[in-house]
Every structure is written in C-alpha cells, then in structure tokens.
Amino acid sequence: MYEEATQDEGQPQEETSAVLLTVKSISYSVQLEKRVLDVLKDISFSVNDGQFVSIIGPSGAGKSTLLRIIAGLVRPTSGHVYYRDQEVTRPIKNISMMFQNYALLPWKTALENVEIALYSNDQLPAKEKREKALKALTAVGLSGFENAYPGELSGGMKQRVAIARALVLEPEILLMDEPFSALDPLTADHLRNEVYSYLINPQSPIRSVIMVSHNVEEVIELSDKVVVLSPRPAHVVGEIDILLNRPRDKKSFEFYTYVDQVFALLT
Numbered sequence: 063m064y065e066e067a068t069q070d071e072g073q074p075q076e077e078t079s080a081v082l083l084t085v086k087s088i089s090y091s092v093q094l095e096k097r098v099l100d101v102l103k104d105i106s107f108s109v110n111d112g113q114f115v116s117i118i119g120p121s122g123a124g125k126s127t128l129l130r131i132i133a134g135l136v137r138p139t140s141g142h143v144y145y146r147d148q149e150v151t152r153p154i155k156n157i158s159m160m161f162q163n164y165a166l167l168p169w170k171t172a173l174e175n176v177e178i179a180l181y182s183n184d185q186l187p188a189k190e191k192r193e194k195a196l197k198a199l200t201a202v203g204l205s206g207f208e209n210a211y212p213g214e215l216s217g218g219m220k221q222r223v224a225i226a227r228a229l230v231l232e233p234e235i236l237l238m239d240e241p242f243s244a245l246d247p248l249t250a251d252h253l254r255n256e257v258y259s260y261l262i263n264p265q266s267p268i269r270s271v272i273m274v275s276h277n278v279e280e281v282i283e284l285s286d287k288v289v290v291l292s293p294r295p296a297h298v299v300g301e302i303d304i305l306l307n308r309p310r311d312k313k314s315f316e317f318y319t320y321v322d323q324v325f326a327l328l329t
Contacts, residue, residue, distance in 0.1 A: 079110035084143070085143055088138045089104055089139050091139045101295060105297060114286050115285060119276075119291030122293075132150070134154060159238075160238045173199065173209065176226045203256070225261070236271045239274050254283060285304050287301060302320065
C-alpha cells in the first residue's frame with residue numbers, strides 16, 4: 063500500500079487518458095455592501111486520469127476559491143464541476159483537499175492527526191483505522207514519528223503528515239492549496255522531489271492531483287498540465303501541456319522554455 067514509485071520511469075502524460083474531472087463554465091461572485099465583486103469568470107478545464115494539473119495566477123485571483131469549488135466546499139455562482147460525469151455539489155469521498163496551513167491539531171500526535179480523517183467512517187473498526195494511518199505515515203517517510211506532536215515536527219514533516227492524512231482517505235483526486243509555500247526553500251525543494259512519487263504511482267489510491275501554486279518553476283517541475291489564470295475576475299488565459307520526462311532537469315533549456323511560456327501568459 064502506497065509504496066513509492068521510481069521517478070525515472072515517468073513519461074509525459076498520454077493525451078488519450080480518460081477524463082477524471084471536468085470544470086465547466088465556473089463563475090463566482092461575492093455580494094459586497096454596495097456592489098458585486100466578480101472573482102471567477104467562465105473557467106473551464108479538464109483533468110485526465112493520472113494527470114498532475116497545476117493552477118497558477120496572480121495573487122488574489124481566486125485560485126484557492128476555485129479549488130474549494132472543485133472540492134464541493136463552496137457553491138459557484140454559475141457553472142458545474144463533474145467527477146466521472148457525477149456533478150460535485152458537496153464534498154465527496156473521492157476528492158480530498160490539503161489545506162495551505164497543514165490543518166494539524168497541536169494536541170494530537172501525528173498518528174492521531176491522520177486517523178482524524180477516518181473518524182466519520184463508522185463501518186471501519188478502530189484497529190483498522192490505526193493500521194491504515196500507520197501505513198500512510200510509513201508511505202511518506204514518517205515511520206518512527208507516529209507519537210510526535212506537531213510542535214515537535216519540522217515544516218516538511220508537518221506537510222508529510224498532511225499528505226498522509228490525504229492518502230489514508232484513498233481518494234482518486236487530491237487537491238493541494240499551495241502545499242510548499244510555508245516551507246523554507248531547501249525543505250520545499252526536497253519535498254517537491256518526493257511528493258510526485260508519493261502521490262501518483264501504481265500503489266497509491268490517488269489517480270490525479272490538482273495543485274494551486276504561485277511558483278512558476280514549481281508547477282513546471284511537478285505538472286503534466288498548467289492552467290494559467292488572469293487577474294480578477296479570473297479566467298483561463300492559457301493551458302500548457304508539459305511534455306518533459308521525469309525526473310525533470312530544472313537547469314535544462316527545455317525546462318526554462320516552459321517557464322518562459324507561463325510567465326508570458328501571466329504578464
């Protein structure tokens with residue numbers, strides 16, 4: 063369960079893969095005291111089975127709001143989200159979200175923080191919940207830290223606990239809201255090198271990932287496709303398929319060709 067795959071086998075995403083999730087004509091507005099603020103405007107894109115998709119755009123463009131709409135946590139003003147042809151109007155078990163601030167309870171151990179995700183499953187015995195949580199922690203390299211509290215863990219370890227909590231739910235789609243933004247550059251770089259193999263490999267329940275980020279190099283390193291948003295009201299200004307083998311050489315000419323393409327759409 064959740065064994066780590068070797069990245070040197072990674073190939074560019076096949077365009078013929080089945081569509082796992084569809085975002086169709088999503089718009090979102092907020093009623094302020096004297097006016098309506100349009101946040102998202104007619105956003106559409108799809109996510110294929112096995113695909114790592116990143117959403118990038120200017121600060122304040124509504125990227126996190128879009129992610130919460132996909133998760134079923136926020137209702138759009140108009141438009142629809144479909145998971146395998148089923149409309150998403152509320153949270154569902156096959157889509158899980160990792161929040162930006164880890165969302166760990168400081169008075170609970172790493173193991174207990176992972177087990178929390180399974181509390182609502184009354185069908186699962188307590189022993190099996192603990193076994194699943196232990197396997198998920200082992201999968202992200204935290205074997206031996208089960209009884210550590212969040213205050214005793216580094217930022218990278220806290221993020222691994224958050225990843226383990228997502229893995230234990232066995233969703234098909236994982237949503238990640240700027241997962242590396244709270245980490246120092248060295249820790250973030252190290253964790254990025256590991257996270258793809260944690261999440262998308264034959265032993266992982268997760269089939270696709272949607273990540274919000276403001277870091278252009280980060281999205282090129284991790285993604286099969288990048289969806290670029292405009293300033294508010296955000297709309298899609300471009301989609302770029304990243305046709306690079308894994309592991310990605312961040313010093314290569316081809317890598318920075320994609321970086322330049324994304325920057326050109328952002329500016």
